[in-house]
Amino acid sequence: MGERSSPPVLVAAPDEARLAETEHALQSSGFETILAAGPGQAVAALDARHPGLVLIDGLPGAAAADLCAQIKARPAGRATPVIVLSDELPVSDRVSAIDAGADDFLIHPVPATELTARVRSLLRVKAEHDATAEDVRRLTEIGIALSAERDLNRLLERIVDEARSINNADAGTLYRADWDARVLNFAILQNESMGTRMGGVRGDRIDLPPVALDPSNVSAYVALTGEIVNIPDVYEAEGFDFSGPRRYDAVTGYRSRSMLVVPMRNHEDEVIGVLQLINAQDPRTGAVVPFPPEDVARTRALASQAGIALTNAQLIQDLEAFVDGLIHVMARAVDEKSKYTAGHIQRVTRLSEFLAEAVNGCADERFEGRRFTTDELKEIRVAGLLHDVGKIVVPEHVVDKATKLQCVYDRIQVVRARFSLARRGMETAALRRKLALVQSGAPPEALAAVDEELEAAVRSLLVDLAFVEAINPGGEFMAPDKLERLRGIAARTYVDDEGVTQPLLTEDEVENLSIPKGTLLPREFQIVRNHARVSSTLLSEIPFSRKMRGVPVYAGDHHEALDGSGYPDGKKGDEIALQARILAIADIYDALTSSDRPYKKAFPREVAFRILREDVQRGKIDPRLVELFISADCAGRLDQEEKTRPTYGVSIRA
Ligand SMILES: [Fe+2]
Ligand SMILES: [Fe+2]
Secondary structure: OOOOOOOOEEEEEOOHHHHHHHHHHHHOOOOOEEEEEOHHHHHHHHHHHOOOEEEEEOOOHHHHHHHHHHHHHOOOOOOOOEEEEEOOOOHHHHHHHHHOOOOEEEEOOOOHHHHHHHHHHHHHHHHHHHHHHHHHHHHHHHHHHHHHOOOHHHHHHHHHHHHHHHHOEEEEEEEEEEOOOOEEEEEEEEEOOOOEEEOOOOOEOOOOOOEEOOOOOHHHHHHHHOOOEEEOOOOOOOOOOOHHHHHHHHHHOOOOOOEEEEEEEOOOOOEEEEEEEEEEEOOOOOOEEOOOHHHHHHHHHHHHHHHHHHHHHHHHHHHHHHHHHHHHHHHHHHHHHOOOOOOHHHHHHHHHHHHHHHHHOOOOOOOOOOOOOHHHHHHHHHHHHHOOHHHHHOOHHHHOOOOOOEOOOEOHHHHHHHHHHHHHHHHHHHHHHHHHHHHOOOOHHHHHHHHHHHHHHHHHHHHHHHHHHHHOOOOOOOOHHHHHHHHHHHOOEEEOOOOOEEEOOOHHHHHHHOOOOOOOOHHHHHHHHHHHHHHHHHHHOOOOOHHHOOHHHHHHOOOOOOOOOOOOOOOOHHHOOHHHHHHHHHHHHHHHHOOOOOOOOOOOHHHHHHHHHHHHHOOOOOHHHHHHHHHOOHHHHHHHHHHHOOOOOOOOOO
16 A cells, blocks of 8 residues: 655654664555654654654653653644554553653554554544645635735636635636626636636626526526535536536537536625636546535635625725715815816816826935825825815805905996986986976076086996996906095985985995905905815815825815915925925916906916916925926826816726
């Protein structure tokens, strides 16, 4: 009986004669031996050669027990069986040897056949133990690897790779159950000997139609019942419709034989997929064999871990998609809030990404070797999308205040109506005067004089209205002479239909029309500015993941300036992160190059660059980033992209 495939047997004996005798007995039965003369050599050989069994022969009782204890204490010897072979020994010595971990105890003389039978038996136990330990180790490793995999496609592919590997299976298919459509969808399809690899990250696309959840199909049956099906030969099996594999075989020349089909479940014990393995191969001969029972247990364990890993990855993916969706909705809501700033969020986000990428591409030490990771780039992208989210709470008529008199509507209409009323009042008064003159028999010259007076008064009224209309859009600076003129108009009155004298312009209208530049009153300006604080406050309410925790700060700081003159907190220098500085430059550039107020014209790119550089001179923004923004042509990249990209296409995913 040849034992050459067994691991070697370590023989430890006190003298050469004893060693030679035991070696002879073992070698004549085909065992490989390692000889150690004494305990020291035995321990060294154990560590170096990893024998399958240790035979301690002829050592005195205490020495045998001591060596046995040493062997069992070492990692290489913990699971290695030990046989103590001894001459006549007191019971107490035998007991202490067994207590020290000896697995068998024999008293000389022992027939060679009995000795080899015992060695063989313990080697078998050791082999079983090793195989189980290896299974546990491998399944643990696979479990760790699967649970660490976040990419769904890679995970699916890995599940099939590992399942095929631990079963020596030639082919494997993974289906995902769609209970709404009542089908199994092909996710992964592999056939080693046919050179087929489909699905996952490395495989070709799968175009196969889904499998209906009909119990005559073995995979559907497994999905429906949750049972494991193990078939030695599909050509001889009954109860299932194997016309599919037979057709495949007929076309390809393949021969489907053994099949193991295992369900995969989620954390709620629902079947979410089916793993089908085909043609287990004998590792030594390569011949196709049925899946042995131990493979079924292993595969069940693997499928269970795979199901949980798959569920986790799916949940994480769903959650990320959900969060991404919400972020887009918020970003879009801000963009859509004002027709004047439409697209601002998108453009600032893209410009910020381009600038961050340019920082990563910087060959010199301008940024002290700073490189944004993929997660940090995503963080910048999300901060860009949400930087103006605070504008949600700024009233539209302030965000979009197109003219000085605009509240919910432009009050210039009211002013016009009032001027018109004043004019009618003047005309009525003139007519009354003329009637009185006619009745008193006044000459025609007196009537003509009234007409002339009226004409002059109306002309003056219209000129004043034209002036108010001209200053309302806020495009021109209100120089002192204009303010003086406005005050003059504000002092004018008219008599309403009730006969009450009223001012031509209300106090509030005068206050708004007096705005020196633009359309916003200081208090309205404050409301608009407050959006940065609101962005920061709103975003800090969101429990961002650890990787995204910078979003509220970067978004909230996009109006801060390095010299401390920014808002909302007046942060200075190093208090402002590089990410927030990037957003600030993108934000300023976009505000300059798009007309975000009707009275404001959009500056050409070169003028915007000049203004950015002036802001650098004033110490407001980061000079390194401004120069990089210009030299890396972030603006040109955006123009190029906008020509080819749909209007709303910034993806949060990398
Ligand atoms: Fe802003
Ligand atoms: Fe902005």
